[in-house]
Amino acid sequence: MPAPWNSNQRPRGEMARDELEDVPDAEMGQRYRKFPSDSLQSHISEPQKAPKKRLVFHYRTLSPETSYFLEIWDGIFLLVLAAVSVITPLEVAFDLARHEESSMVIWAIDAAFLFDMILQFFTAYFDTARSRYVRDVRSIAWRYLTGWFVIDLATTFPYQLFGELQHLRVLRLLRLHSAIQICRRRQANVGISFALLSLIKFLVVLSFNCHWMACLWGHIAWCHREGSWLEALEASKGGDPRLYTEWPGVYTISVYWAIMTLTSIGYGDITPQNQYEYVVASVCMAFMAAMWAVVIGQMCGVLATLLPHDVAFKRTMDDLNWLLKDRQMPMPIRTKLRRYFYESRSLTRLHEQKQIIAQMSPMLQGEVSTQLLGNWIEKVGYLNNLDCEVLVQVARKLKAQLFAPKEAIDNDRALFVVRRGVCMRGGRVLIAGDVWGKDMILSNPLLREATSVRCLSYLEVLTLRFVDLQDCVSRSSQGRALVRWWQIRLALQHAMQRISRAVRQMERREGSFADMPADTQKKVVLNVLHGHSPLAELPSEETCSNASAGLAGNQLEEIKSSILALTQTVESLQQTVLDMAE
Template sequence: MTDAGGDTVSTSDGRLWKSGDDSDMVEELHPNYVSEDSSNRAIPTFEKLVNRVASEKTTGSKSRFTDLIGLSKKLANPRIDFMILRAQKTKQFEIEKPWYIINPDSSSLFAIWQGLSFLALTFVALITPIQVGLIAEYKFDTLAAVSLCVDGIFLVDLLMQFCTTYSKKTVRGTIWETKVSAISQQYLRSWFVLDLMSLIPFDLIGLMIGGSGGNDFAELKSIKVLRVLRLLKLTRLLKGSKIIQRLEIPVAIPYQHLALIRFMFVLMMACHWLACLWAMTLQLVDAEFPRWINDIESSDLEFGIESSRSPLRIYVAAFYFCAYTMTSVGYGDIGPKNILERLVCCGIILSAGLCWAYILGEVCGIVADMTSESQDFRKRMYHLNRMMKMQELPRELKARLRSFFLQNRHQVQFLTQQTLLQDMSPQLQSEVSTVLNLTWIQKVTFFSQFLNFLELQETRGVHVVPYKACIADIAKALKASAFAQRESFDNVQVLYILSKGLVALDSRVGYNGAVWGEDFVLSDTSLIRPVAGYALTYIEVLYLTRDALMEVIERRKASCPQLGRIVRQYCVRVAVFRGILAEAKRRSKGSAGQSQTPIGRSGAPQKTSRALTDQSRPCAACTRCPQTPGFGSRPVPMRQQDVVMPDPPPAPRPPQPKFPMWEEV
């Protein structure tokens, strides 16, 4: 078939070809075809064509290439549709998005900037409270320079927020907002005020007003107010939750342990901030008033130590006061001495009490959740001991029961795994199930063939998500069981996978990962070769019944018919082989039994006379016997017992047994 321009040709196998105007190069729309460009680099033609289609659909241009593809026919493949839609949406977003708009999910530079912002937030959380509460004089030193650099980072971050896209929900779903006006309005309504307040350079203002500390009363009051306002930088920490959430994703620490570490960090930071706040009261109260440091200073003066002039000693004393205040231990040798300190102390007590109650409740809940399996096990053992005592079971049986439940303690992990599998998305279920069950799946003939088929289709670029969903369904159909030592069990129409222990399987010993009962898919149980299992130790097994597998095949026959076809081929091959072998054995046994008796002309056993069969009896009266004198001299009348009976007429042959029928999958 050729289009109007004569550039498109459809071959007999359904492939589309296009000849260009400027060259004689012909390209084929086929996933596995690879062409080479002028720079001698291999480029997948299929991916290139998909991107070109997406570009033309996005920009609205019309070319011969779009005409040649025939989207209504050739692109009916779901994989091609999906790839073109994805490429189209990506190119459409890149075209509509201005170059200065930042996508936080795909920009690598933005990820680096997030790390730099996290370091700046760490500086604000740790150093800024120390600057406010312990450093009395304003001076331009290294610490002040670093603080100004942090302010510069926050200023750049504030400007970047006006061009950082965000996701919004619409009737068509969640999309990225690319309009600068909409981004600016959303930022002005949310974090702009707090970010702007944290950017006020109170350090520079303090240097300009007070220098290194003046004697003017107004200047001193202004400096004290600025000292309190510098705490507004801590509002930046409210935006650190998103950064911390991003950092938790690649961490492999269990959530309970990570939560305990986080609460420990929160407790230390709360004590740190409250200690700096308590130390700041020394800067706000005039020296002629009594202060909480006086008692400590008077005791240290005996050793020549001036505690009020050492920021480190002030911080240690303040941290000590806040630590026993937060943990409700009670007050010791430090307490408020003036009205300002009493007000600040009341605030510290209330905030510390709330923080301590929250942390204590969360930690108790996490610890209880961490030991939930142990608590369930202890309850189970309690009920077991109570039942055995009430029923007065024998001592040996009690010991076996306790041993079984003690060793069966970790089987609940499989149940937890199955529950987590149910909570995952379908594609994650497929990927996780393949990884967890790959070892034993490769040992089953038809499952291994299905995996090979899946890998082949994946290398060809075929959409294999429905195929992987079958593996997830099979994994979810697995059940767990356990057997005590010296227990026997069979496997008729059941596939067993050993996950723990040692088992005797006829003439061999199976260990972790052993699989038996592969022929469980046969519908005729007479063709199944049963394997008797005997538990040498306590064993845990996973098993898959034939009904469960057939249910998966039936449910997936529309999206994945290949699994049913592979299982059906296996059933036919095994059933034919074993049926022929069984018939051959039956016939060989029949022929061996018939060869033990004389065979007549018709094939039936021949009946002989008593005289001919009994050779040990003397036959003097028989003149026809070679042992009798006068043999053959005169005719002797024949007696009934001496007559050889003729062969009976052949009986009608019974119908030959047919091979057992197997049910098609």
């Protein structure tokens, strides 16, 4: 039971002025009031009332980017919308709602529409102004209520329960706006070219429009048979009576008329018979003729750009044939050049892929470059352990080349990766995925393998020069340390191999290497590393110093004059280039 309130009692947290102690502040030249320790401790020790918590319901919104359920529902709802665009015009035109099977389908469609309306209140939407998804339930609900809610509610209303509103079921077609929203939301998941998507869109639009026009034209004769085009057609052609009395037959005839109207063929066997039919036919012909003209024009433009790579290649081949004919090249050379350009089609695509990758962000460039480099990078130790940023620079420096059969490839201190084709190097056959030239990082040319490569077929390779690798790792301390460590490792490995081969050859003529004196062994190793014969005489230190002095005394002036002349030549060339640029 709490104690009764006393008017003389101070409010909690307040103190009398006499309880405050004046304390001088020598630094500031002022005085301030200090709480007594006992009062402060009692004030702190008093229990604080916890704030009242309001009951708040937290709803989990669905993100179109991460929700797997929403992705599945979008696919299902697209099928539902496709069924609605086909079934609804048929049931309205030929009054199919009275059939039990049709009623079950209609109720299933209404349930799907209602469930989709509920999901709209919990589906995040993308805010283009802030470039992010809005996940606040109130913002989502307000946006939907002030947007498509009224139209979606009208499409979900059960019109089949009211006989007077049967024809309003055609309002369900307004729900097709959801198909556009779903396609925009899932366009990143589709990897089909825009040209092919445009063709598919045109075909879908033409098909559904023909279907809707056929339902409209068939509904006129189905509801008012006397004096209609259907009665005139039966009287002139005859045939099976079920073709004119059952809705599948009437719909088939109506589709035939819609296609003729769309394509402007017009055989003339189906013609309007009254004023109402003339008005409907005129509107249909005007609308479908305009649509047909637009679709034909758009499809011609799409087909012209459907395969841009093939168009560019054909243009290149036409230019090549013109060159060969103009220069009167022999037939064997013509065939060889055409074959080479046919094989180089992949190189053109590789260059275009690099341009696309260059438009990405650095992080995405790293991910894509890592995937494009392939498994061959695991065979090159100093590339496999580089940072992602450095790998992006390495991928940019890679150059694609194509070599003809029987062509020799010079190893000009570069790394080669076989992408396609077969070649032979030192008695070993290399195929796609193999690499050579990993020792390009060694500065001593004697330690690098100089084995020539001969192409056995058209060979497509990726090349990475040492100077380009140096430029990539120059900005990374980790990359420089890694390359330096591999330089030492490969240098020791290749030096030991070279020394062992030279010692084995020498032992065949001179005897055991282990029995030689230490000075002789040292001289053999140095000769091998310098590229001399193992037992050649090494120049003494005195000879080297005399040679250096002679060089300094006799040739130093000549070298200086040569450098000066070369500098002047370079400066004049630079000035010439600048003048040409201006």
